Amino acid sequence: MKNMRKLRIGLAGVMTTPFRGDKEGNFQEDWQALSKLANSLGFELKTIKEGIYNQDQANNAARELQNWGADFILLQNSSFAAGQFIYPFADTKIRLGLWAVTEGKPTSEGGLPLNSFTGLNLYNSLLKTFRTDYNLPVKWFFGRPGQPLFDQRLRVTVQALHAVINLQNSRIGLIGGVASGFDNLIVDPRNLKRKIGAEVIILDFDTLLKEAQAIKDQTAIQTTAEGFIRVNTQFDKRMVPQLEKLSRLEIAYQHAADNFGLDAVAVSCWPRYQSDYGVAVCSLMGQLNSTGLIAACEGDVPSAAGMLALHYMSSGDVVTLMDLVTVDENDDSVLLWHCGPTSPILADNKGTRMQSLWLFDQDQKPPTGLHNDLVLKPGEATVMGFTPDFEQLLVLDGEIDNQKPSYVGSRGWYRNLRVGAEPASVPDVVQTLMNSGYQHHYPLAYGNLMPAAMEMAGWLGIKPIKKQTYTDYLIQ
Template structure:
């Protein structure tokens, strides 16, 4: 069950504005948050004047309340031209995402008893927050009422920002094996990742394989993993011995996740697993991704990082894809592909397991069962990638659409035809700036969420695509 996001709400005020504005705001903001599917966390209204934060003493009281509640984010609700100094004092060491909302004035209600001036007050609020170097999130329009449907969308975006910030600030990534020897494209800098709170734990692939081989084929955990694979995709064509080997590997991966508290994994997926263990991990990777643990194949640690961020932003699974083929003569369309490590909720159906034709050709039949064939579900997606460079984490992202188009039936693996504005210019940019041929993908348009979380709160370097 997914954790419900909890928003603390601080209501601003200035003494000469009517208290009724704060009272109605408490009701309206609480309802908006609940209706959007989140939990409002409000300090007792009896503890401060009108239940608002206006003085430095009230600010200290509210700050202590927020720290005790351990919320995911804070909404500064401005029913009027609220006191910005008190707000800054309350927020200066909370270290959580902060969203600033201000009420609009209503034509015909501009008398002294109803006029809010929050339009002006929000500018002062942001000014002082900048002076205190307190990061905050804002959206457009500049003022919006909580019962406006547009505010619900703002809440959803802010919830995504909160998930990304919380999940990425303290993140542990497991690297199972060294990078695939020919793939210098997936080099990475552990220290650059640690600087932004991402810890990489590395494990020898020989240990992984030895642990898998040591498991009894009839062990309950192995049998359970086989059943999970069969529920995940159509395994009817796969030999039982191959499923046993996959299940053994899956049990070992789960062990590493549990023991080392891993949030995300990257794995060296060829060729030792195929030669020594007799299977490919593609279906397992999709299965774990569906469960909420993204796994990047080919030990692409950097794109494992971006997959984790995409999963947090979209509140759903993510996957790793190749920028793989042109789509005829259409300059803004291309085919994205990978061997089949894709969570099934991103596919049009659950697909079916096949033997990897490349491994069959290279190492002989029987060692490459594991890829899942299927097609990416048409609809909105976000694509993203990152690298480490000169001690920094550098990312790009964009919104696009998977088209409802098919390619030849002989095209193996998982694919989708994607349409992206200015694709050719973007490909030139990737090449000139050393971004790899992989990218992470999730459903929905969440690039806005990633940019806000990365740049405002996490300190990543984000580049603008042409």
């Protein structure tokens, strides 16, 4: 696993002499305030501290930010400035934000102090209409640091681009292939690389299983087993042999992650673990996610990528993968549930029951485990998943309800739903899922990450799935 890299933002300010507002003083105040935001939002900042008044200065500033390795250039129209100053920044092909500032109070002279917004308007139009070779998105900003319109827009951009840059060159290990019958989860690795910059590493199921079985370090196995039950977990002690097997598998998976530089794994979690090793690996999936190695069930590479993106957007929060198993029109909620692969870190205050997986328990046979029986803690949460061709993105957000009864497994009712920022009833949600053909897995993270997910889609050139309003007749 590689460490998450911070986003690098370059800042420069363009100016012109005829506008006599305090453009130099304002820019200095703004970059100093932005330095404080860099600490709180978690990005690196490099500032061209001298105002840009001529073409040579614009060329040099763009080159300096490019050489530094900027991921995003924030160009402030500290005042109106020459149109051609934008071109060297565009030529870097680094993502751009165009920033206009407030004019301030009129002076006794009465002249327009900065004409900043007009400069932003000019640059944006030049890039979108005149420079037909420039095909990247551009984001606008307005105001001063400390003002909501500026701060919130920057916060969303930092979250989105933090995911974008860390997805680039990430590696997802596919262990054992896609689960039998889930052909809609099969991906073309070229699409994954082209759209988000990640790659798939194929790992052999038998090799990893043999490595797990061959581990002789009992201290490491015991320490790993203790990690499974450390967080508010009730453990069925009859399942000690199964816990040892999961501990061996976790050690083998972590070794593979280190050896192959994996950021995530997509595991074909059935039926071979049950038939070849006599164990269900649901609790293993939860434990891997607890440690920061993103783990998706059933060989689902698109969901592993979605979970990884949510993990990066939330600066390393634990994520999980759910099914949407039923709906309730009476209170406009849907039930998110899975066999039990969710980390105990995401459980409500009743904690986790780590026990045999009822799905595989049979009369006259030893119980098969382990899975995490838990209810998700209440709070805002965001579902975000790539389609297998990585051309579309489902973004669904709402609130987890931990009071309404449900079924054994990892679960929580999900209400107050929105699809792609639009409020959606349960029939709307079902209509959207069915008509879009979206697959049956739902990566989930806590927090309102919908704006960041939507912006990430914009930077990556991926289309968010739009809400479809319910009708009682078929629409093709």
